[in-house]
Amino acid sequence: MKRFDNILIKRIRKAFSDYNVDHLADEGWNSFVRTKKKKRTGIIIPLWAKAASVAVLLTTVSIFTYKSFLNIKKTADNQTVNVAEQVAHNETTDVANIAQREPAPVDIQEPTDIREQIPVPAVKPFTEPDKSIEINEKHYSGPNKLPVSSSNVELDVNLKDYIDEKVLYYADFSFVKSVYENPEKGNERINLLAGLSGMMAQVDNSISTNPATSLGVYIERSISDRISFRPGLAIAMHGYNLNNNVLKENNVYAAPMINGMSGSVDSYEAQLNLLAMEIPLDIVFTVWERHKSKFYLSTGASTMVYLKQKFNGSFINAYTNETYNDLTGTVTYETNYSEVDVENNYGAFSHVDFFGLANFSAGYSIPLGKSNKLLIEPFVKLPVSDLTSLDLRVVYGGMSLKLKFLE
Amino acid sequence: MGKRRSNVHERSDLELITGSLKGKLYFREALYKRYFSYAMSVAVRYTASRNEAMEIVNDSFMKVLERLDTYDTSKPFKTWYVRIIVNTAIDGYRKKSKEKYLMNADMDFDDEGKEPEIETELSANDILALFSYLPDIYKLTFNLYEIEGYDHKEIGRILGISSSTSRSYLTRAKKLLRQLYVKYINSSEKNNEAV
Numbered sequence: 042m043k044r045f046d047n048i049l050i051k052r053i054r055k056a057f058s059d060y061n062v063d064h065l066a067d068e069g070w071n072s073f074v075r076t077k078k079k080k081r082t083g084i085i086i087p088l089w090a091k092a093a094s095v096a097v098l099l100t101t102v103s104i105f106t107y108k109s110f111l112n113i114k115k116t117a118d119n120q121t122v123n124v125a126e127q128v129a130h131n132e133t134t135d136v137a138n139i140a141q142r143e144p145a146p147v148d149i150q151e152p153t154d155i156r157e158q159i160p161v162p163a164v165k166p167f168t169e170p171d172k173s174i175e176i177n178e179k180h181y182s183g184p185n186k187l188p189v190s191s192s193n194v195e196l197d198v199n200l201k202d203y204i205d206e207k208v209l210y211y212a213d214f215s216f217v218k219s220v221y222e223n224p225e226k227g228n229e230r231i232n233l234l235a236g237l238s239g240m241m242a243q244v245d246n247s248i249s250t251n252p253a254t255s256l257g258v259y260i261e262r263s264i265s266d267r268i269s270f271r272p273g274l275a276i277a278m279h280g281y282n283l284n285n286n287v288l289k290e291n292n293v294y295a296a297p298m299i300n301g302m303s304g305s306v307d308s309y310e311a312q313l314n315l316l317a318m319e320i321p322l323d324i325v326f327t328v329w330e331r332h333k334s335k336f337y338l339s340t341g342a343s344t345m346v347y348l349k350q351k352f353n354g355s356f357i358n359a360y361t362n363e364t365y366n367d368l369t370g371t372v373t374y375e376t377n378y379s380e381v382d383v384e385n386n387y388g389a390f391s392h393v394d395f396f397g398l399a400n401f402s403a404g405y406s407i408p409l410g411k412s413n414k415l416l417i418e419p420f421v422k423l424p425v426s427d428l429t430s431l432d433l434r435v436v437y438g439g440m441s442l443k444l445k446f447l448e
Numbered sequence: 449m450g451k452r453r454s455n456v457h458e459r460s461d462l463e464l465i466t467g468s469l470k471g472k473l474y475f476r477e478a479l480y481k482r483y484f485s486y487a488m489s490v491a492v493r494y495t496a497s498r499n500e501a502m503e504i505v506n507d508s509f510m511k512v513l514e515r516l517d518t519y520d521t522s523k524p525f526k527t528w529y530v531r532i533i534v535n536t537a538i539d540g541y542r543k544k545s546k547e548k549y550l551m552n553a554d555m556d557f558d559d560e561g562k563e564p565e566i567e568t569e570l571s572a573n574d575i576l577a578l579f580s581y582l583p584d585i586y587k588l589t590f591n592l593y594e595i596e597g598y599d600h601k602e603i604g605r606i607l608g609i610s611s612s613t614s615r616s617y618l619t620r621a622k623k624l625l626r627q628l629y630v631k632y633i634n635s636s637e638k639n640n641e642a643v
Contacts, residue, residue, distance in 0.1 A: 046622050049629065050594050052570040057595070060489035060572045065502075066481040069488075073480060073506040297583055 234259040240439025251280035283311040296358040311354030350387035416443035494537035586621035
């Protein structure tokens with residue numbers, strides 16, 4: 042066989058050295074000029090530009106977050122100073138009153154007893170709120186406006202704590218609630234959230250068995266009392282099992298011609314693992330709010346920037362050979378199969394789906410500690426366009442837990 | 449100017465390269481056309497069609513123009529250009545996919561053990577027809593080893609496979625070429641003789 046191979050190789054070399062297509066040179070040059078023009082005019086975003094745009098985006102979000110925190114801190118400082126001033130004022134004006142009172146320990150387990158201990162005139166002003174407090178003051182007002190506060194306040198306790206511990210628990214007056222909650226509204230204008238999500242994916246009609254996880258940070262900016270805007274940035278890891286008929290024909294792999302026979306993909310088993318950066322832009326609508334808990338609906342869109350996509354697949358190709366028998370006039374078909382392993386790695390920023398996902402979620406927020414909230418948010422994400430480099434239609438559904446930092 | 453353009457084809461490679469570096473279009477055109485046929489003969493070995501080969505040549509010439517200032521004029525331009533063409537073809541293959549062909553035994557034609565005879569000259573079209581039946585990875589390995597002169601270690605590094613895999617691909621490529629030769633070239637020769 043070696044002799045044959047050597048001769049064949051020599052012939053191949055000779056054939057290629059004799060290869061002459063000079064007559065196509067003009068056609069080639071024209072094609073080259075066209076290609077060059079096309080490449081010049083086409084919008085090609087180099088990798089460094091893509092990386093730079095992501096860096097700019099991250100920097101903007103960071104600055105925005107930092108400024109928000111500065112504002113929150115400033116507001117909180119002002120509030121503390123004002124409350125301290127008010128407390129001092131209360132102290133000087135009602136010191137005699139305080140001195141006359143016996144410090145009555147409050148048993149919060151027995152509200153009926155405590156209610157009896159609280160003088161009725163002290164509670165009464167809350168049922169008829171002073172407009173000056175409600176409209177003008179973000180902070181707690183003086184003793185004339187809140188006599189109940191002055192009656193029970195201790196020298197080193199601010200009014201907020203006082204109401205929290207001794208008044209709000211018993212008095213279900215809307216005004217008390219609003220006074221209690223309103224001071225925080227200043228802080229709630231912009232909030233930082235951190236979230237962890239677990240989700241399942243459905244590619245076409247098959248649900249992937251691999252759960253995906255996502256970790257992100259979000260900023261919630263109140264637009265009105267009930268509507269807020271929530272952009273964010275999350276890193277998500279996904280893995281999909283791709284069964285038959287999910288991949289678009291010839292998109293990832295096409296059966297090659299072997300021994301002159303054209304083939305077709307008979308079946309395949311494939312897996313796509315990816316690391317993606319999700320940039321959601323959502324609007325949050327508060328449906329109802331009670332005490333510090335609220336139920337809300339959220340909708341928006343997400344842009345997916347793929348940092349890594351790894352495709353592994355095992356394809357079974359079918360090759361059917363048609364043989365015509367001259368003697369009998371019959372045609373016989375013989376099908377052979379070949380197995381091909383395909384592995385594709387797509388680099389970072391190789392694909393971006395701008396607003397490729399529509400987000401829908403409903404959530405419930407509950408207080409977590411004094412200054413945080415826990416948001417429990419089931420969600421679905423529906424594809425607006427084909428996603429990933431494989432052009433898949435992926436539907437996500439899952440549960441998100443978010444921690445909202447109020448201070 | 450017209451006189452300069454008319455005799456541009458008589459200029460040396462170095463003159464064409466210097467003119468191309470200065471951005472003169474007619475020098476670039478002359479350089480492209482001078483090596484077009486040769487470039488095509490290299491590119492066509494790595495592709496299934498003439499159009500694809502032309503794309504490789506065009507992409508390669510684009511790279512040549514971009515990197516012309518790095519070209520070492522003490523070495524032949526042809527060698528440098530060929531290396532760029534081969535690399536461009538390999539890049540194209542890499543972009544398509546990393547495919548490992550695990551052909552079933554029943555896909556192979558039986559190797560009868562009898563050495564076939566090569567009597568007639570093979571035309572480039574015959575060779576291209578045979579090559580079109582080869583899986584890309586076999587074609588690449590065969591070309592890099594037998595035509596370009598790379599060893600298996602270098603091929604392994606270029607294609608991201610082990611040198612033993614490269615050896616295996618080469619053996620399979622040769623075997624497949626033999627079978628294809630017997631099936632398509634020899635049989636047609638015999639048919640012609642019979643007629």
